Amino acid sequence: MPVTIDGQRLWGRIEAMARLGATPKGGVCRLALDDNDIGVHRQLADIAKRRGFRLLMDDVGNLFIRREGSDPSLPPIVSGSHSDSQPTGGRFDGIFGVLAAFESLEAIDDADIVTHHALECVIWNNEEGSRFVPGCMGSGVYAGVKPLDMAKATRDRDGISMGEAITQLWSCFPDAERRELGTPFAALLEAHIEQGPLLESGGEVLGVVTGMQGMRRFLIEVIGKEDHSGTTPRGLRQDALVDAIAIINALHALFWDGDDAIRFTIGHFELFPNAWSVVPGRVTFGVDFRYSDVETLKNLGDRVAPLAAEAAAHCRVSVNEVVNEPPVLFEGPVFEAIEAAVRSSGQPWRHIYSGAGHDCRFFPQRCPTGMLFIPCEKGISHNEAENAEPEHVAAGAQAIAESLLILDKQLP
Ligand SMILES: [Zn+2]
Incomplete structure (x- = not known):
């Protein structure tokens, strides 16, 4: 040339x-x-x-x-x-x-x-x-x-x-x-x-x-209740972090495939008010899910919201899909x-x-x-x-x- x-x-x-x-x-x-x-x-x-x-x-x-x-x-x-x-x-x-x-x-x-x-x-x-x-x-x-x-x-x-x-x-x-x-x-x-x-x-x-x-991203918000960490028994709390951990564990299990080809990441996580003596009242985190196949993107992605609601024991959960891009x-x-x-x-x-x-x-x-x-x-x-x-x-x-x-x- x-x-x-x-x-x-x-x-x-x-x-x-x-x-x-x-x-x-x-x-x-x-x-x-x-x-x-x-x-x-x-x-x-x-x-x-x-x-x-x-x-x-x-x-x-x-x-x-x-x-x-x-x-x-x-x-x-x-x-x-x-x-x-x-x-x-x-x-x-x-x-x-x-x-x-x-x-x-x-x-x-x-x-x-x-x-x-x-x-x-x-x-x-x-x-x-x-x-x-x-x-x-x-x-x-x-x-x-x-x-x-x-x-x-x-x-x-x-x-x-x-x-x-x-x-x-x-x-x-x-x-x-x-x-x-x-x-x-x-x-x-x-x-x-x-x-x-x-x-x-x-x-x-x-x-x-x-x-x-392709990529789908979900912003998940777990809404509990702020309480005094010294006075509130654990059985009475609506601890947003505890429910967030349960949701994350459930999602990790859902997105695990034997071939390790599915990309599932939680790279964004915020805790409010993020203070030592306060039971966390709110957690937000982001799910980033990527894959090459349209069907899998749809099927697994569509299960995020119901699974999150199911896994939360004490808190309210909202799931917003913020990105949905096809392969x-x-x-x-x-x-x-x-x-x-x-x-x-x-x-x-x-x-x-x-x-x-x-x-x-x-x-x-x-x-x-x-x-x-x-x-x-x-x-x-x-x-x-x-x-x-x-x-x-x-x-x-x-x-x-x-x-x-x-x-x-x-x-x-
Ligand atoms: Zn670049």
């Missing part, structure tokens, strides 16, 4: 972005639209402007960096990911996909290649959901599966709304053009670290992603273009199924969509120790650049 990405330039950018929000343990804390996250947007926008690329921003704070094509009537071919991180996140999650796309645009620009379609690098806003809950907000709103009003009204722990943070982002880019939410893409590609151990353990450098697990299947032109680019790379590769959710999950119904993985060390992610090899980062970006060119030729 007539394009070669610059692995050193790309690695330099990985390192530069890792300084924005760097933590002492070598990771990053870059929450959506905080100063460091906006710093990522600024740095890439500065380079983009020097190259004559255009900046477009939408109402939910997604940034698109655009290299024009020869036919302005065609929708753009878009690649990218997110720049925010978990509070103790790594240097590659999300930002690798953004920089692989950006490097692809630069390499194609350096080679003076004229494409028919405009090529765009996207930074989706608030993928991690650690500052503004829930995650995948920018991509979900753009794709029309999440309401803009809800996203903008969400507040962080300091009371700042997503809407206010987006206004601040806009103020940093007065010359950005407006991109209407939902403007069609010709295709969408996302590169990401695997966040699991399969590629590394198999010795593969590239993974062509075949699909993504995703990748096929068609983007999947094939990525596979062709990966095959021609000479790198060891495999097909791989994604256990994690990613921004591009909302797009297969809207446009041809696909994903590419590179290995991360020991499969560790959402952790400051997250690591990836420069050669793998470069190989991933090269495959994205080539995929973009293949798609530009093939797509109408």
Whole structure:
């Protein structure tokens, strides 16, 4: 192919972005639209402007960096990911996909290649959901599966709304053009670290992603009664923690499958008032359930609420389903273009199924969509120790650049 990405330039950018929000343990804390996250947007926008690329921003704070094509009537071919991180996140999650796309645009620009379609690098806003809950907000709103009003009204722990943070982002880019939410893409590609151990353990450098697990999330609230811990006999208490433990044990048993293929996690748990001398009056916790099969997602997920009510002996229980996303299947032109680019790379590769959710999950119904993985060390992610090899980062970006060119030729 007539394009070669610059692995050193790309690695330099990985390192530069890792300084924005760097933590002492070598990771990053870059929450959506905080100063460091906006710093990522600024740095890439500065380079983009020097190259004559255009900046477009939408109402939910997604940034698109655009290299024009020869036919302005065609929708753009878009690649990218997110720049925010978990509070103790790594240097590659999300930002690798953004920089692989950006490097692809630069390499194609350096080679003076004229494409028919405009090529765009996207930074989706608030993928991690650690500052503004829930995650995948920018991509979900753009794709029309999440309401803009809800996203903008969400507040962080300091009371700042997503809407206010987006206004601040806009103020940093007065010359950005407006991109209407939902403007069609010709295709969408996302590169990401695997966040699991399969590629590394198999010795593969590239993974062509075949699909993504579905996910259901439930917020469970157990409402008991606050009492004095010194004076109230245990037999008379409505202890919300005791019932929460019973519910959690029942759920753990329900979701245990012999193959250990079902992903069931309670990673969010809060106890009120959380004081030594008070019987807990209220507990809230979150159930995160992921699987590849629609039937199982339905059957097991639908049992959460009745089982929780049944397991609580003394307290009232309410169960709210906050996420219900079906599994995703990748096929068609983007999947094939990525596979062709990966095959021609000479790198060891495999097909791989994604256990994690990613921004591009909302797009297969809207446009041809696909994903590419590179290995991360020991499969560790959402952790400051997250690591990836420069050669793998470069190989991933090269495959994205080539995929973009293949798609530009093939797509109408
Ligand atoms: Zn990510």
